[in-house]
Amino acid sequence: GQNIDQPTEMTATEGAIVQINCTYQTSGFNGLFWYQQHAGEAPTFLSYNVLDGLEEKGRFSSFLSRSKGYSYLLLKELQMKDSASYLCAVRKGGSYIPTFGRGTSLIVHP
Amino acid sequence: SAVISQKPSRDICQRGTSLTIQCQVDSQVTMMFWYRQQPGQSLTLIATANQGSEATYESGFVIDKFPISRPNLTFSTLTVSNMSPEDSSIYLCSGGTGVSTDTQYFGPGTRLTVL
Numbered sequence: 001g002q003n004i005d006q007p008t009e010m011t012a013t014e015g016a017i018v019q020i021n022c023t024y025q026t027s028g029f030n031g032l033f034w035y036q037q038h039a040g041e042a043p044t045f046l047s048y049n050v051l052d053g054l055e056e057k058g059r060f061s062s063f064l065s066r067s068k069g070y071s072y073l074l075l076k077e078l079q080m081k082d083s084a085s086y087l088c089a090v091r092k093g094g095s096y097i098p099t100f101g102r103g104t105s106l107i108v109h110p
Numbered sequence: 111s112a113v114i115s116q117k118p119s120r121d122i123c124q125r126g127t128s129l130t131i132q133c134q135v136d137s138q139v140t141m142m143f144w145y146r147q148q149p150g151q152s153l154t155l156i157a158t159a160n161q162g163s164e165a166t167y168e169s170g171f172v173i174d175k176f177p178i179s180r181p182n183l184t185f186s187t188l189t190v191s192n193m194s195p196e197d198s199s200i201y202l203c204s205g206g207t208g209v210s211t212d213t214q215y216f217g218p219g220t221r222l223t224v225l
Contacts, residue, residue: 030210042114042202042216043153050211087152096141096208100152 004101006088011107012078020073020086020104028093034062034073035087037103043087046073075106083108112137112205114217122223123193130189131220133203139215140208142180144188147200147219156201159186193224 003025012018024032031050035043049055049064049071061074075082085105089098113136123129135142142159157165157178165178180186190197203217 033213040219040221042218045111045213045215048211048213089153091210096206096210097143097155097158098214100154102150102152 004088004090004099006086006101006104008102009105009107011109012075014078014080014108014110016078017074017076018078018106020075020088020106022071022073022088022101024069024071024088024090024101026069026090026092026099029066030091030093030095031098032062032064032071032091033087033089033098034060034071035089037085037087039084046086078108080108080110082106112139112215114203114205114215116203116217116220118220119218120221120223122225124225125194127193128189128191129193129222130187131201131203133186133188133217135184135205135215137184139183139205141206142186143204143206143214144176144178144186145202145204145216147202149199153202156188159188190222193222195224198222198224 006022034046037043047062054063059076064071085103087103088101091098115134144156145153147153155168156171157167159165159178159180161180177189200219200221202219204214206214
């Protein structure tokens with residue numbers, strides 16, 4: 001099976017930087033996704049990592065270390081609209097369908 | 111990217127009744143899925159909807175409770191049968207190409223409340 005662990009809730013200040021961690025245990029590895037989900041809306045794709053290292057996309061960056069079973073999502077210059085749930089999802093080897101973590105609820109305050 | 115629509119967006123149903131949720135994808139994705147998201151929980155895969163054949167269900171989900179149809183590539187339905195309050199949840203349709211480097215796209219979800 002797969003175990004995916006991420007913090008339940010985080011708070012941060014507008015304009016600041018926040019790092020959301022995700023650790024996982026899986027039999028084989030075929031990629032890690034981060035999704036953003038605003039309340040009452042569908043999850044939207046943020047990033048995909050399959051190789052070690054940092055992938056940067058504007059204000060959002062995602063990091064992966066396969067040997068440590070660890071990823072983080074880094075959000076810079078936080079805006080109020082970044083308040084949402086952030087889901088880490090891992091594909092195990094040979095599978096297309098990822099397993100989702102419980103999500104981290106991020107609250108950005110002024 | 112694929113755009114996925116679902117209807118209804120929400121419903122309130124009585125115990126013992128059934129509800130059918132429809133999902134439409136605007137492009138020809140290869141794979142379609144149905145997920146459940148209970149309050150405060152993550153996404154749990156119910157089944158993979160297979161075109162023209164029976165869906166593939168995950169452990170804990172059965173066809174009698176969650177019958178699924180997929181008559182063509184871009185349309186699928188999920189029925190929640192003989193509902194109980196424990197079925198109150200958000201049900202999400204998802205589509206993808208099946209390519210490992212591609213993401214899945216999600217519909218807006220159907221918020222179901224069973225009284």
